Amino acid sequence: MSTKIxxxxxxxxxxxxxxxxxxxxxxGSVLTADAQxxxxxxxxxxxxxxxxxxxxxxxxxxxxxxxxxxxxTRVREAIExxxxxxxxxxxxxxxxxxxxxxxxxxxxxxxxxxxAAADAYATARMKGHPVIALVMGNAISGGFLTHGYQANRxxxxxxxxxxxxxxxxxxxxxxxxxxxxxxxILGRKIALLSYDIHDYAKLGLLHKLLHVQDPDNPxxxxxxQVQKELIDAIADARAGTGDLxxxxxxxxxxxxxxxxxxARALMEEQWVKG
Amino acid sequence: xxxxxxxxxxxxxxxxxxxxxxxxxxxxxDADSWRELIGPFDRVESPWLPMQxxxxxxxxxxxxxxGAIAGKPAVVIALEGKFQGGSMGEVSGxxxxxxxxxxxxxxxxxxxxxxxxLLETGGVRLQEANLGLGVIAEVxxxxxxxxxxxxxxxxxxxxxxxFGGMAIAAALSSYILMTREARLGLNxxxxxxxxxxxxxxxxxxxxxxWAINGGEQRVGMGVADELxxxxxxxxAAALRRCLTTGLPQVHRSQQVQFYRECVAxxxxxxxxxxxxxxxxWKQGTEGEVTR
Numbered sequence: 103m104s105t106k107i108x109x110x111x112x113x114x115x116x117x118x119x120x121x122x123x124x125x126x127x128x129x130g131s132v133l134t135a136d137a138q139x140x141x142x143x144x145x146x147x148x149x150x151x152x153x154x155x156x157x158x159x160x161x162x163x164x165x166x167x168x169x170x171x172x173x174x175t176r177v178r179e180a181i182e183x184x185x186x187x188x189x190x191x192x193x194x195x196x197x198x199x200x201x202x203x204x205x206x207x208x209x210x211x212x213x214x215x216x217x218a219a220a221d222a223y224a225t226a227r228m229k230g231h232p233v234i235a236l237v238m239g240n241a242i243s244g245g246f247l248t249h250g251y252q253a254n255r256x257x258x259x260x261x262x263x264x265x266x267x268x269x270x271x272x273x274x275x276x277x278x279x280x281x282x283x284x285x286x287i288l289g290r291k292i293a294l295l296s297y298d299i300h301d302y303a304k305l306g307l308l309h310k311l312l313h314v315q316d317p318d319n320p321x322x323x324x325x326x327q328v329q330k331e332l333i334d335a336i337a338d339a340r341a342g343t344g345d346l347x348x349x350x351x352x353x354x355x356x357x358x359x360x361x362x363x364x365a366r367a368l369m370e371e372q373w374v375k376g
Numbered sequence: 377x378x379x380x381x382x383x384x385x386x387x388x389x390x391x392x393x394x395x396x397x398x399x400x401x402x403x404x405x406d407a408d409s410w411r412e413l414i415g416p417f418d419r420v421e422s423p424w425l426p427m428q429x430x431x432x433x434x435x436x437x438x439x440x441x442x443g444a445i446a447g448k449p450a451v452v453i454a455l456e457g458k459f460q461g462g463s464m465g466e467v468s469g470x471x472x473x474x475x476x477x478x479x480x481x482x483x484x485x486x487x488x489x490x491x492x493x494l495l496e497t498g499g500v501r502l503q504e505a506n507l508g509l510g511v512i513a514e515v516x517x518x519x520x521x522x523x524x525x526x527x528x529x530x531x532x533x534x535x536x537x538x539f540g541g542m543a544i545a546a547a548l549s550s551y552i553l554m555t556r557e558a559r560l561g562l563n564x565x566x567x568x569x570x571x572x573x574x575x576x577x578x579x580x581x582x583x584x585x586w587a588i589n590g591g592e593q594r595v596g597m598g599v600a601d602e603l604x605x606x607x608x609x610x611x612a613a614a615l616r617r618c619l620t621t622g623l624p625q626v627h628r629s630q631q632v633q634f635y636r637e638c639v640a641x642x643x644x645x646x647x648x649x650x651x652x653x654x655x656x657w658k659q660g661t662e663g664e665v666t667r
Contacts, residue, residue: 156644157644158644159572159576167639168639168640171632171635171636171639172636174632174636175632175633175636178632201562201563203563203567203568203571203572203576204568204572204576205568205572205576205577205588205647205648206642206644206647206648207562207563208561208562208563208568208577208588208589209588209647209648209650209653210638210639210642210648210653211547211594211597211599212561212562212563213543213544213546213547213560213561213562214547214599214628214629214635215635215639216544216547216562217516217544217545217546217547217548217629218547218629218630218631218632218635220516220544220548220629221520221548221627221629221630222632224516224517224520225520228520228521228524243500243509243540243541244540244541244544244562244563246509247509247512247513247516247541247544248544251509251510251513251516252513252516252517266506267505267506267509268500268502268505268506268508268509269500269502269505273567273570273571274502274505276570277502278502278503288428291427292424292427292428293506294424294466294504294505294506294507294508295503295505295506296506302506305506305507305510307506307510345517345521346513346514346517349510349514358507359466359470359507360423361420361421361422361423361466361467361470362466362467362469362470362507362511363470364420365414365420365467365470365471365474366470366473366474368414368418368420369413369414369440369470369471369474369475369478370474370478372413372414373413373442373475373478
């Protein structure tokens with residue numbers, strides 16, 4: 103599966119925008135383009151593998167320093183260009199390995215780079231840009247926090263190769279002192295541990311699961327199908343609040359995040375007392 | 377000879393690192409100004425840990441105090457590093473997000489309320505994996521919303537440090553205060569060694585870890601604001617200064633162009649000498665230890 107990382111994202115980026123190369127001055131790992139989406143011109147962003155990247159630990163579709171600052175630059179560029187006009191939708195195509203695990207990255211404060219990108223996406227959202235994350239591959243850990251998790255709405259392909267998680271299977275098993283098999287058994291009982299996108303969908307964080315035929319090879323039919331879903335999600339985001347409250351009010355959240363809702367209600371009650 | 381000259385200064389210090397999260401939070405607020413919200417007797421616990429035969433904690437390792445600092449409204453949210461490594465679960469995340477949102481609401485209504493985060497955390501609580509990651513995204517969103525109106529100040533004292541997704545959150549703060557003992561980084565040394573090999577990072581090399589992640593380095597290179605001594609009144613005084621200063625003109629995580637150029641200028645053919653970044657990246661004054 104790891105050999106495919108970013109390839110699906112690239113194929114769909116190309117299908118949506120007709121382009122497959124980075125903007126001038128950007129590293130080969132970040133694709134950005136504006137393209138028509140319904141009535142809107144939308145900005146699409148995608149991380150792709152870049153075997154020739156300057157940073158050796160960010161060559162296989164990881165989100166590293168250059169990727170993060172490029173995302174931040176391109177999202178802020180859209181905010182600036184639209185500051186007096188209609189706020190264009192921003193679509194983060196998510197098919198990435200994870201954050202980059204390197205010493206160079208740590209030395210150069212990759213946590214700040216990730217924050218700069220997340221800040222840009224959240225700022226766009228708060229300023230009224232509909233921000234949509236379209237997850238079609240792996241969305242793991244810091245990589246997803248940097249690219250996608252600040253979106254108003256998260257869409258995901260209903261496909262076995264789509265994984266949204268805090269850490270990849272082997273590492274999570276190691277750190278929680280379990281075998282991978284034990285982790286998978288637990289995942290079947292406890293939805294938040296599962297690597298199955300259907301279980302993730304139960305948590306109420308996801309706006310919608312999309313059933314797409316042959317997701318590795320976008321066709322005319324599936325592209326217009328997904329475009330329509332994006333347009334619907336954009337309309338839904340425009341009609342909603344600019345925050346992430348929908349992740350707590352969704353049907354799934356009311357069932358699976360009872361503890362969050364109880365803590366929140368109690369905090370609101372005690373905050374005003376005294 | 378006076379008493380003060382006989383007793384060395386470090387003996388008179390009131391260590392902050394040795395305090396638990398609750399006592400840390402209390403030590404930073406104006407005396408008698410605070411009360412704890414969703415305290416341990418409310419028993420709002422993780423529903424997910426008992427399912428995995430792990431004992432929960434009755435505050436889920438997240439302590440919230442509302443009160444005042446330097447006479448100004450403030451909320452202090454402290455993570456307890458001794459419970460599950462300070463990791464973020466559903467409940468601890470919900471407490472933090474709710475408190476940040478209420479501070480934002482008060483601030484918007486004219487009662488500017490600063491949030492202080494005491495972060496001792498490895499990031500996501502892997503036993504609550506996907507909700508752990510989800511709540512960190514929500515904490516980040518709430519910090520950014522509050523930051524439009526009131527400062528968000530992070531204190532990292534040690535000994536756990538601040539790693540994983542919560543390091544990204546920390547970088548959204550208006551100010552970061554660190555001790556020399558504290559560490560700040562995205563991926564812990566063990567994780568890098570595991571993922572990229574011992575040649576990339578030898579996690580047993582303590583000097584290397586502190587040279588990269590340590591408070592002195594992070595302040596020295598300008599990605600954290602102030603290096604503070606491990607002394608509760610000193611940290612409280614540094615915090616009061618941040619409150620008095622108020623919001624910075626530009627937040628660090630907004631300085632995209634500057635840091636993009638810094639990264640572009642790095643020689644990536646070899647490992648980067650952390651010490652050199654103290655000269656090439658630093659924008660303000662030199663990082664001196666605050667006493």
